[in-house]
Amino acid sequence: MNVRSQVSMVFHLDKCIGCHTCSIACKNIWTDRKGTDYMWWNNVETKPGTGFPTQWEDQDKYKGGWEKKNGSINLKSTDKKRIALNIFHNPHMPSMDDYYEPWTYDYQNLFTAKEGPDQPTAVPISKVTGEQINVESGPNWDDDLGGSPIYAANDPNLDGLSEDQKAQLQAIERLVFFYFPRICNHCLNPACVASCPSGALYKRGEDGIVLIDQKKCRAWRSCVSACPYKKTYFNWFTGKSEKCILCFPRVETGQAPACFHSCVGRIRYLGVLLYDADRIEEVCNLPDEELIEGHRSLILDPNDPEVIKAAKRNGIPDAVVDSAQQSPIYKFVIDWRIALPPHIEYRTMPMLYYVPPMSPVMSVRNEDTIEHVSDNLFHDIDEARIPMKFLANLFGGGHEAKVVYALRKQKAIRWYRRALTVGDVTMETAKQMLNEADCTVDEAEAIYRLTSLCTFEERFVIPPSHREEAIEMSQDPHERRQSTGFGFLAGPRRGL
Amino acid sequence: MVSAQHYFDQLMFGVAPYLALITFFLGTIQRYRAQAFSYSSLSSQFLENKRHFWGMVPLHYGILVVLGGHVVAFMFPREVLAWNGHPIRLYILEISALVFGLLTLLGLVMALVRRLVYRKIRTVTSLADIVLYALLLVQVGSGVYVAVMCSWGSSWFAASATPYLWSIVTLDPDISYVLAMPFAVKLHIVNAFLVIGFFPFTRLVHVLVIPNPYLWRKPQVVRWNRGPGSGA
Ligand code: HEM
Ligand code: SF4
Numbered sequence A: 001m002n003v004r005s006q007v008s009m010v011f012h013l014d015k016c017i018g019c020h021t022c023s024i025a026c027k028n029i030w031t032d033r034k035g036t037d038y039m040w041w042n043n044v045e046t047k048p049g050t051g052f053p054t055q056w057e058d059q060d061k062y063k064g065g066w067e068k069k070n071g072s073i074n075l076k077s078t079d080k081k082r083i084a085l086n087i088f089h090n091p092h093m094p095s096m097d098d099y100y101e102p103w104t105y106d107y108q109n110l111f112t113a114k115e116g117p118d119q120p121t122a123v124p125i126s127k128v129t130g131e132q133i134n135v136e137s138g139p140n141w142d143d144d145l146g147g148s149p150i151y152a153a154n155d156p157n158l159d160g161l162s163e164d165q166k167a168q169l170q171a172i173e174r175l176v177f178f179y180f181p182r183i184c185n186h187c188l189n190p191a192c193v194a195s196c197p198s199g200a201l202y203k204r205g206e207d208g209i210v211l212i213d214q215k216k217c218r219a220w221r222s223c224v225s226a227c228p229y230k231k232t233y234f235n236w237f238t239g240k241s242e243k244c245i246l247c248f249p250r251v252e253t254g255q256a257p258a259c260f261h262s263c264v265g266r267i268r269y270l271g272v273l274l275y276d277a278d279r280i281e282e283v284c285n286l287p288d289e290e291l292i293e294g295h296r297s298l299i300l301d302p303n304d305p306e307v308i309k310a311a312k313r314n315g316i317p318d319a320v321v322d323s324a325q326q327s328p329i330y331k332f333v334i335d336w337r338i339a340l341p342p343h344i345e346y347r348t349m350p351m352l353y354y355v356p357p358m359s360p361v362m363s364v365r366n367e368d369t370i371e372h373v374s375d376n377l378f379h380d381i382d383e384a385r386i387p388m389k390f391l392a393n394l395f396g397g398g399h400e401a402k403v404v405y406a407l408r409k410q411k412a413i414r415w416y417r418r419a420l421t422v423g424d425v426t427m428e429t430a431k432q433m434l435n436e437a438d439c440t441v442d443e444a445e446a447i448y449r450l451t452s453l454c455t456f457e458e459r460f461v462i463p464p465s466h467r468e469e470a471i472e473m474s475q476d477p478h479e480r481r482q483s484t485g486f487g488f489l490a491g492p493r494r495g496l
Numbered sequence B: 001m002v003s004a005q006h007y008f009d010q011l012m013f014g015v016a017p018y019l020a021l022i023t024f025f026l027g028t029i030q031r032y033r034a035q036a037f038s039y040s041s042l043s044s045q046f047l048e049n050k051r052h053f054w055g056m057v058p059l060h061y062g063i064l065v066v067l068g069g070h071v072v073a074f075m076f077p078r079e080v081l082a083w084n085g086h087p088i089r090l091y092i093l094e095i096s097a098l099v100f101g102l103l104t105l106l107g108l109v110m111a112l113v114r115r116l117v118y119r120k121i122r123t124v125t126s127l128a129d130i131v132l133y134a135l136l137l138v139q140v141g142s143g144v145y146v147a148v149m150c151s152w153g154s155s156w157f158a159a160s161a162t163p164y165l166w167s168i169v170t171l172d173p174d175i176s177y178v179l180a181m182p183f184a185v186k187l188h189i190v191n192a193f194l195v196i197g198f199f200p201f202t203r204l205v206h207v208l209v210i211p212n213p214y215l216w217r218k219p220q221v222v223r224w225n226r227g228p229g230s231g232a
Helices: A021-030 A108-112 A163-170 A191-195 A222-226 A258-262 A277-284 A288-298 A305-313 A318-326 A328-335 A388-395 A401-421 A427-436 A441-452 A467-474 A477-483 B004-034 B051-075 B077-083 B087-117 B119-123 B127-149 B153-169 B183-201 B203-209
Strands: A003-012 A043-047 A066-069 A072-075 A103-105 A124-126 A178-182 A201-204 A210-212 A232-235 A240-243 A268-276 A352-355 A364-366 A369-371
Touching: A003 A305, A003 A328, A021 A043, A021 A258, A072 A191, A163 A388, A191 A201, A191 A222, A210 A240, A222 A232, A222 A240, A258 A268, A268 A277, A268 A318, A268 A328, A277 A288, A305 A318, A328 A352, A328 A441, A388 A401, A401 A427, A401 A441, A427 A441, B004 B153, B004 B183, B004 B203, B051 B077, B051 B087, B051 B153, B077 B087, B077 B153, B087 B119, B087 B127, B087 B153, B127 B183, B127 B203, B183 B203
Parallel strands: A003 A352
Antiparallel strands: A003 A268, A043 A178, A066 A072, A103 A124, A201 A210, A232 A240, A364 A369
């Protein structure tokens, strides 16, 4: 057992209101520089929809992630064998057209325009060329356009849905959508890291955050193609790739990442998971249908004395183990099993999990009355407005069982709370539902508490980083004391 | 009588190579030390993805083979001459050299046109890029011209250019080898020194940081802040 610690995340999709506050918090801190304007390390997509960059989940086009071939896994885009041929021109690299051309507006014109018959306008100006452009798409062009024949109908997750189901997703008055906020998943088997010819990308040993060494990146751009989630971006101005850094300067000082901190819907949770690094390779090679269980099996029980001992042996500080024991992520993923990894079939072992969203209640019109109760208590999950197959393509690796399990539990808890507070459902029915959903009353209360009443401290259990120890390893604190706080920082200058 | 021509030749073929090499080494090392960040191929594929292929691929496949050929003739002149002993083999070598030279020229022109035509690419084109393109055009253009007009270059390169280059490397420049050569060849040589001297101030530095450990390193990279082997 090779115990490592990973800062992991859960996004509770049933709570996301699609306000994009997270994206703006991130943008204002990290990506408002030249060359990064088009990047959205955090973005919120409408599903069904085509996403950002357009149809990023279409791996026939983008060739992201790993594929299993002849008993081992290989990068779909470019690996060691193909790099020499592909380094000059990367055949699967998305270009700015797949994202959008960032723009601003010529606000000056509002003040300086000559007097004329029309109101002056602020025309859009490209942030790349500085010239006037015709804006044709943006990072969120399909926002809220569930049902749209251009966007929603082209969602790659519609694969395998029947024509009826697809039609239902577009039918007026029945169309449905939900929000899908995305950041880098800080994977256990990151395709971006494995693809980098320069070895510029790396996973931090202490907390698993995946970073790009800006001084080693040489613009071979393999990571952009390799990341199946398209969460490494190419800075076209500096000639370096950049990605979500999980706000590590904030995390190291005990603060939640900006997108987590600012989340209005409080959908975001952050905490430590301990995992067994020796078994990653084995799990990545499992057949598709075993991947979710395999991924879960990597995560170690932080209360198990054996694990604690092994963690100590690996030098994991006690405070980090403590933090793992409080982790909200462990509860969602392992104890309750209602949080699922996105697109596990890409085999990067993402460490950001999603609680799948409930659909609006599906009702049946019976003459004059509208009913939504049938003999089968979970009726509206099996016939939800979002077809189960769609959610399964996103969160179940194509298999519905795990998603159905998570939704049934959520529904049972709602009914249980309803029995308690509204009273239009009998406690007997509610308990029967809990029972059928594999949930106890205590668990229901705990999930209810962490979902609805959670405080900041319950949502974010941030492990201490012990950066001071890292510094002591390389520098004598007494010397450092006299040299720190004064010096020069070199800005990132584009090469000639 | 020592003529002005003599001094000029000395300057071009006896002094320029050293100036070029000194700038090359000092320049690249200092740039790496002061601005490692600026070592990048500065790829523009993200801004334009279609014409890109038709520039970059011929340019690089061409230049790498042609440069490789120069290095082989420099390192193993006798073997090259022996190989050329058979006319058939000589033809094969000459024709493939010409093909890759033309490939380079084609790629270079395509890349240059792309830089000038696409507005987005022009915004990431620096003065250094323009000078570099001019130098490379002269270099590759004169190279192809020589390949066509001065036949059997693979043989005479080994016989006279190689000794000249070795005389430079061994710090005992003997420019008599090059004086007799046609103008196009002289231009090719002098311009090569210009490219080498200008190298540290261009994007060409990407050639020095081509990734090789990738081929034998493990797929995943983990870095520990508390020092290697410190465990978690
Ligand atoms: C194995 C060695 C080399 C590798 C891996 C390599 C790789 C690259 C890459 C990735 C680019 C960026 C292309 C893009 O996406 O825009 C590039 C550009 C370029 N390379 Fe190389 N290169 C190599 C050798 C050379 C050599 C020997 C030369 C020539 C003297 C050269 C000249 C150039 C030029 C002029 C560009 C700029 C093209 C443009 O963007 O217009 N490269 N190279
Ligand atoms: S801030 Fe929270 S609620 Fe708002 S879009 Fe982002 S994730 Fe959803």
